[in-house]
Amino acid sequence: MSKSPTYTREFFDREYSAAEAYGRLWQYARKYRFRIYLGILCGMLTAGTLLPLFQVIQPALDKVGDVGHANAVEVAAAPAAATDEKVEVADAGMPARGKASKEERKILKEYGKLKGLAGKLGFELQDEDEALGAPLLFAILVVVPLAAMARCAFLFLNKYCLSWAALHTVKDLRCSILRHIQEQSMQFHGRIDVGQLMSRASSDPRLVQHIIQSVLQEVAEAPFEIVVSVGFIIMTAVQNDMLPTLILLVVGFPMFMCPVVLLSRRIRKWAKRALERYSVVGSRIHEILTCVRVVKAYHTEEFENEKYEQANRSMLKASLRAVRWSLFVTPAVETVGILLLCAFVVWCFFVKVKLSVIVPMLAPLLLIYRPIKQLSKLQVQLEQCRAALARLFSILDVRMELPEKADAGQKTEFKDRILFEDVSFRYDTADRDAVSHASFAIPRGKVVAVVGGTGSGKSTLGGLLARFYDPREGRVTMDGTDLRDMRIADLRNLVGSVMQETLLFNDTVEANIKYGSPAATHEHVVAAAKMANAHDFIMAQPDGYGRLVGEKGFALSGGERQRIAIARAILRNPPILILDEATSALDTVTERLVQDAIDNLMKDRTTFAIAHRLSTIRDADMILVMQDGRIVESGTHSELYAADGVYRRLCDMQHTE
Numbered sequence: 001m002s003k004s005p006t007y008t009r010e011f012f013d014r015e016y017s018a019a020e021a022y023g024r025l026w027q028y029a030r031k032y033r034f035r036i037y038l039g040i041l042c043g044m045l046t047a048g049t050l051l052p053l054f055q056v057i058q059p060a061l062d063k064v065g066d067v068g069h070a071n072a073v074e075v076a077a078a079p080a081a082a083t084d085e086k087v088e089v090a091d092a093g094m095p096a097r098g099k100a101s102k103e104e105r106k107i108l109k110e111y112g113k114l115k116g117l118a119g120k121l122g123f124e125l126q127d128e129d130e131a132l133g134a135p136l137l138f139a140i141l142v143v144v145p146l147a148a149m150a151r152c153a154f155l156f157l158n159k160y161c162l163s164w165a166a167l168h169t170v171k172d173l174r175c176s177i178l179r180h181i182q183e184q185s186m187q188f189h190g191r192i193d194v195g196q197l198m199s200r201a202s203s204d205p206r207l208v209q210h211i212i213q214s215v216l217q218e219v220a221e222a223p224f225e226i227v228v229s230v231g232f233i234i235m236t237a238v239q240n241d242m243l244p245t246l247i248l249l250v251v252g253f254p255m256f257m258c259p260v261v262l263l264s265r266r267i268r269k270w271a272k273r274a275l276e277r278y279s280v281v282g283s284r285i286h287e288i289l290t291c292v293r294v295v296k297a298y299h300t301e302e303f304e305n306e307k308y309e310q311a312n313r314s315m316l317k318a319s320l321r322a323v324r325w326s327l328f329v330t331p332a333v334e335t336v337g338i339l340l341l342c343a344f345v346v347w348c349f350f351v352k353v354k355l356s357v358i359v360p361m362l363a364p365l366l367l368i369y370r371p372i373k374q375l376s377k378l379q380v381q382l383e384q385c386r387a388a389l390a391r392l393f394s395i396l397d398v399r400m401e402l403p404e405k406a407d408a409g410q411k412t413e414f415k416d417r418i419l420f421e422d423v424s425f426r427y428d429t430a431d432r433d434a435v436s437h438a439s440f441a442i443p444r445g446k447v448v449a450v451v452g453g454t455g456s457g458k459s460t461l462g463g464l465l466a467r468f469y470d471p472r473e474g475r476v477t478m479d480g481t482d483l484r485d486m487r488i489a490d491l492r493n494l495v496g497s498v499m500q501e502t503l504l505f506n507d508t509v510e511a512n513i514k515y516g517s518p519a520a521t522h523e524h525v526v527a528a529a530k531m532a533n534a535h536d537f538i539m540a541q542p543d544g545y546g547r548l549v550g551e552k553g554f555a556l557s558g559g560e561r562q563r564i565a566i567a568r569a570i571l572r573n574p575p576i577l578i579l580d581e582a583t584s585a586l587d588t589v590t591e592r593l594v595q596d597a598i599d600n601l602m603k604d605r606t607t608f609a610i611a612h613r614l615s616t617i618r619d620a621d622m623i624l625v626m627q628d629g630r631i632v633e634s635g636t637h638s639e640l641y642a643a644d645g646v647y648r649r650l651c652d653m654q655h656t657e
Contacts (some may be wrong), residue, residue: 009276011191012398014390018382021389028172029212032165036216039161043220046154158217166212170205173392177201180396186468187428188400195283200391203282204275207388211381218378222371258336267380270322272387277315284311322384402470408487414494414575414606416479418442418465423474425460434460436629437474440622442608444575449609449617451650452626458610461626462578465608466495496574498601500581500612502561504553509538510545512553513567520571532567532597534560559594566597577605581612614651623647 016024029036178201181188288295288304295304418441425435435457442448442465450458463469464476467483475482483491504512513525520528525545529535537560541547553561569577579598595616611617618637625633625640625647633645640647 010193010196010394013394014397016386016390016393018386021386021393024393025169025208025211025389028176029165029169031172032168035161035165036212039158039165040216040220042154042158042161043217044224046151046158046221158220159213162216163213166209169212170209173205173208174201177392177395180398183401184398185400185402185470186463188398190427191429193279193283195285195287196279197395199275199279199282200395203278204388204391207385208392211385215378215381215385222378226371266325267322267383270318270325271384272390274315274318274322275387275391277311277318281308281311281315284308402467402488403484404488405485409481409485411478411481411486411490411494414444414478416444418576418606419477419480420461420464421474421477423464423471423476425464425469425472433472433629435464435471438631439474440624440631440634442606443621444606445604446621447602447607447609447617447619448622448624449611449620450624450626451611451614451617451647453650456626457629458626459580460629461624462497462580462608462610465576466497466578467491494574495576495578496569496572497578497580498562498565498569498598502553502558502565504549504556504561504564506548506551508543508546508548509564512549512564513545513571515568517568517571524571525567528567528571529563531570531600532563533593533600534563534567534597537563562594563597566594566601570601575605577602577607579607579609581610614654625650 181197181201284307288308295301420438420440423435423438424433426433438457438461440448450461452458460469464471467476467488470484475484477483478486478491478494505515510522510525513528514520517524522545526535529538529545538545538547547555549555549561549564553564556564579602609617609620617623620637622634623637623640624631625645627646633640633643633647635643641651
C-alpha cells in the first residue's frame, strides 16, 4: 500500500489572532457596511417581535382568563382602591376567600390599569358576559398577524442583506487573492503546490461567506434576546428585593461559556487540520488530471485511486475529529445550564423564596438558553473561519513580487543592445548559484544562443532577460537602462517568449492566437497563422479558427500547439524574442515545419535562443556555452567547434558534426 499523501506546511504559513483575522476581514466587508448594518438591525427587530408578545400579551391573557373564570372580581377605577379593597368571590360554586394576597392585589391592580387604558381608547376588554370583547378579538386577529408579517419582512431583509454582503465580500477576497498571486515572481510559483493553492483560493472563502451570511444573523438576534431577558430578571429581582439572588445569577451566568472557552483551541486546531487535508485532496486530483496521459500510459489508475482514497480518509479523520469537538460544545453548555438552574432552585429553597417569585425569573432564564446555545455554536464557527482566514491572509501577506519603482521610466522601443553585467542569481531553495557572474551582450537584430547540459542555467538566463527574476548581483540593462528601472508592462511588450512546453487556454484557436493582443482583427490572426505554418491544419478542421483546443491544448498535437504559440508571438510582434528549446520535443517532420515558422518569427528581431538541439542554432551570431551556472565558452559555431572544448563535445554527442 502506498504512503498516504500528507500536508506540507507552506513556507509562508503563519498564525493570526482573532483580532488580526477578523479586523482584516472587515477591511474587505466595510464597503458593504450599510447592508451589513441594515441586516443586523433587521435581525435585532426580528428577535424583538416575539419577545414582547411572550412577556406582555401572554400574561395579560392569563389575567383575563383568571378573572373570567372566577367571575367574582369587581375592579375599582382608581388603582389605589383596587389595591386596598377586600376581594370576594361572587360565584356560588366557589367559597369566599377573604382578603386577597399581595400577589393577587398586584395582578388586579395591573389588570385595572389595562382595563382603564382600554376604556380610554374606546373599547372594553370584556363584554357583559365577562367574555373577551370584540375589540380585543379584533386586535388579536389583526395586530398579531401584522406583527407576524413584520417579523417575516425583517427576517427576509436580515438574511438577504447579509447574504448580499457576504457574496460580494467573498468575491472581492477571491479576486484579491488571484491578483496577488499573479503579482508574485516565478520564485514564488516555483515553490508552491498548485492544487493546495487552488483549494485555499476557491474553497476556504466559503467559510468566510458563512461567517457574514449566517453568523452575523445570530449575532444580531442572540445578544439582543439575552440583554432583554437579563434586563427582565434584574427588574424582577429589584422589585422583589432579591438582590442576593441577582448577585448569584451574575456570578453564575459566565459559567455558561466555560465549555466554549475550554474547547475553542481544540476546535480551531482540528478545523485548520481538516482544511489542510482538504487541500491535499485538491492537490491530488489536480495532479492526477494534469498528468492523466502519464497515468493512462503506465496503467496506474488503481494506484492513483488508492492514493486519492487515502488522502480522503486522512481528510475524513481530521474532519470528524473537528466535528466531534464542535458537537461536544452544545451538550456541555446544556449540562452546565441545567446544573446552574438546579443550583439556583435549590438555593431559593433554602432561603425560602416563594414559588410565585421564582417562576417569573425562571421564564427568561429558560429563554436565555436558546441564544446562549446559538452563541456556543457561533464560537465553533468563528474558530473554523479563523483557521480559513489564516490560510487566506498567509497568501496575501507573501511579498515575493518583483518591485516596480514609483518613478520607473517609460520605454516603448528597443534601439541598441541588451547587456548582462556580472549577473549572478540563486533560487531561494538552492544552495548554489543557478547563474554565476554572467557577462555578455545581445546586439539589436542579432541571434544569441545559449547551450549546455541540464541544470546548467540556460533557462534561468532567459528568465532574467524577461525579468521573471531579479539578479542577486550585477544587472541586466536594455539600451543602458536597468530592467529594474523600467515599467514591467513596457518590458513585457518588448519581450516575447515561445517555450518548450506550450500551454494553451481551453478556448478557440483564434482566442489563443489573439491572447495578449485583444485588438487584433480576424485578418491579423489569419496572417499570423500563415506565417507560423498553422493556417492549413487549422482550416482542415470543420470549425476552423473556432475550434476548441481543449485543456492546455490537449486536442492538438505538440507541433500544432507550438505553431499556435508562434502565431501568438508573431501577432504580438515584440522586438525581442526568447526561444526556450521550442523544437526539442518534436519529430523531424514537425520540427521542420516549426523551424520554418520560427525563422519567420525571427526575421528583423533580436533573438535569445535556448537550444537543446544544436543543429537549430548553428547560424547564430554568437553561442554561449554554460556549465554549472557559468559561461565557459562563447563564439560562433565554427570558432567553438574548432576550440575543441565543451561545445565540441556536446556537438559530437548529438552527431551534428
